[in-house]
Amino acid sequence: MVGQLGHPGPVKPLRLSVADAGEALTLQRAAYVTEARAYADFDLPPLLETLEETRVALASCLSWGFRENGRLVASVRLAVTGHVGVIGRLVVAPDRQGRGFGGELLRVAEAAAPPPVTVFRLFTGSKSVGPLRLYAKHGYRETHRTPELDYELVHLEKARVHPSGPVR
Numbered sequence: 025m026v027g028q029l030g031h032p033g034p035v036k037p038l039r040l041s042v043a044d045a046g047e048a049l050t051l052q053r054a055a056y057v058t059e060a061r062a063y064a065d066f067d068l069p070p071l072l073e074t075l076e077e078t079r080v081a082l083a084s085c086l087s088w089g090f091r092e093n094g095r096l097v098a099s100v101r102l103a104v105t106g107h108v109g110v111i112g113r114l115v116v117a118p119d120r121q122g123r124g125f126g127g128e129l130l131r132v133a134e135a136a137a138p139p140p141v142t143v144f145r146l147f148t149g150s151k152s153v154g155p156l157r158l159y160a161k162h163g164y165r166e167t168h169r170t171p172e173l174d175y176e177l178v179h180l181e182k183a184r185v186h187p188s189g190p191v192r
């Protein structure tokens with residue numbers, strides 16, 4: 025990660041816990057404002073999430089983040105159900121976007137998923153050009169769409185690839 029993100033020192037992913045809930049929610053709200061504007065909807069679930077819901081989520085799933093000089097600038101969650109790892113709430117602070125944090129956290133979550141996970145799933149909105157491009161670049165392929173009011177949720181999937189080849 026050194027240099028790749030344009031930082032003078034190493035930037036290491038950290039596991040986030042319930043203790044990070046307040047910061048994680050603040051980061052999430054800041055990051056999702058651009059999405060809210062794109063959808064003309066400030067009631068998107070990530071913006072409505074309460075601190076208690078963030079605490080519960082961090083207690084029940086795996087989460088990682090990047091800190092710069094102590095400040096939480098990016099985070100992601102991974103919820104594991106059987107062989108499926110559901111990636112969600114990938115967020116980067118507005119002033120730190122476009123520097124590789126998002127893509128790197130996606131890789132971190134995939135690499136750290138427990139062994140039973142053989143497939144990763146996630147979704148985003150059909151108007152979310154940036155995330156759609158990011159996920160396509162990382163090998164995610166669309167499986168189906170579900171309708172929302174005036175857009176669709178695009179569901180994507182990626183088979184886990186181990187060094188020795190895909191897990192079957």
Ligand SMILES: CC(C)(COP(=O)(O)OP(=O)(O)OC[C@H]1O[C@@H](n2cnc3c(N)ncnc32)[C@H](O)[C@@H]1OP(=O)(O)O)[C@@H](O)C(=O)NCCC(=O)NCCS
Nearest residue numbers: 055114115116121122123124125126127148154155157158
């Ligand atoms: C989506 C998000 C997590 C990406 O994080 P990031 O650190 O900015 O992304 P990266 O710097 O790792 O970008 C990697 C790739 O993502 C794509 N991408 C990210 N943001 C983009 C944008 N605004 N427009 C077009 N492509 C974009 C590009 O393909 C980019 O690679 P490239 O520049 O080589 O083409 C971040 O923009 C964010 O927090 N957005 C608001 C919240 C959100 O929508 N989260 C996803 C919910 S599904």
